[in-house]
Amino acid sequence: MSMTFLPISINISEQQILLVGGGKVALHKIKLLKRFTSDFKVIAPKVLEEIKGMDGVEIEEREYEEADLKGYLLVYATTDNHELNHLISIQGKQYGCLVNVADNAVYSDFVSPAIYKCDEFTIAVGSDGRDVKASIALRNKIRDFLQNSF
Ligand SMILES: C[C@@]1(CC(=O)O)C2=NC(=C\c3[nH]c(c(CCC(=O)O)c3CC(=O)O)Cc3[nH]c(c(CC(=O)O)c3CCC(=O)O)/C=C3\N/C(=C\2)[C@@H](CCC(=O)O)[C@]3(C)CC(=O)O)/[C@H]1CCC(=O)O
Ligand SMILES: NC(=O)c1ccc[n+]([C@@H]2O[C@H](COP(=O)([O-])OP(=O)(O)OC[C@H]3O[C@@H](n4cnc5c(N)ncnc54)[C@H](O)[C@@H]3O)[C@@H](O)[C@H]2O)c1
Numbered sequence: 001m002s003m004t005f006l007p008i009s010i011n012i013s014e015q016q017i018l019l020v021g022g023g024k025v026a027l028h029k030i031k032l033l034k035r036f037t038s039d040f041k042v043i044a045p046k047v048l049e050e051i052k053g054m055d056g057v058e059i060e061e062r063e064y065e066e067a068d069l070k071g072y073l074l075v076y077a078t079t080d081n082h083e084l085n086h087l088i089s090i091q092g093k094q095y096g097c098l099v100n101v102a103d104n105a106v107y108s109d110f111v112s113p114a115i116y117k118c119d120e121f122t123i124a125v126g127s128d129g130r131d132v133k134a135s136i137a138l139r140n141k142i143r144d145f146l147q148n149s150f
Pocket of ligand 2: 021024026045047078081102
């Protein structure tokens, strides 16, 4: 299926971000998102200790239910259950959420680019979910070029 993703910059200053799933991928996402915000909720039966120790992260140690989506603009579905991650993206539509499905770009309303942040400038490289390693490699090249140019 062909996918088209529009690069935009979203104002999240008034938004808590919801992560369903509290494992390795959730931890990775929160670390990256911390460059921009520190207001998160994590819902999962098992949440990594490292996530529990982070500032700005509310934890609910239980299974996801549909009503959890209420009020969220951005949702990351990061559970190890592919069907559940897909279901969250479907249910998100009814609540006006934008859902990132960690194991499937096709079901994602948004995907995260590889980012180089330098003061007020953000350089983001994406492949429309097709080749994350190539995005990371290109971001690193751009970062190295800029760091050596100024
Ligand atoms: C750029 C970055 C941003 C971020 O996460 O915020 C990002 N992934 C990062 C890292 C990373 N991801 C993976 C590895 C291990 C690689 C290895 O195997 O060595 C590493 C490396 C690492 O962890 O260092 C594996 C992986 N990733 C996805 C899948 C599933 C799939 O492809 O279907 C699998 C395979 C799972 C499996 O097979 O098990 C999916 C997605 N990952 C994306 C973004 C989106 C596409 C972006 C684009 O359009 O190019 C998309 C589609 C959805 C999304 O997540 O939004 C961030 C770099 C942060 C940085 O360096 O700053
Ligand atoms: N996007 C990416 O960058 C990327 C990278 C690697 C892997 N993945 C994919 O991400 C997924 C998660 O991987 P992981 O390594 O974080 O797994 P993990 O096993 O570390 O964590 C899984 C989490 O899901 C939670 N969970 C399970 N059932 C749940 C439910 N009903 N409600 C709420 N939470 C529930 C568990 O409690 C746990 O916190 C896998 O499908 C993997 O293929 C994505």
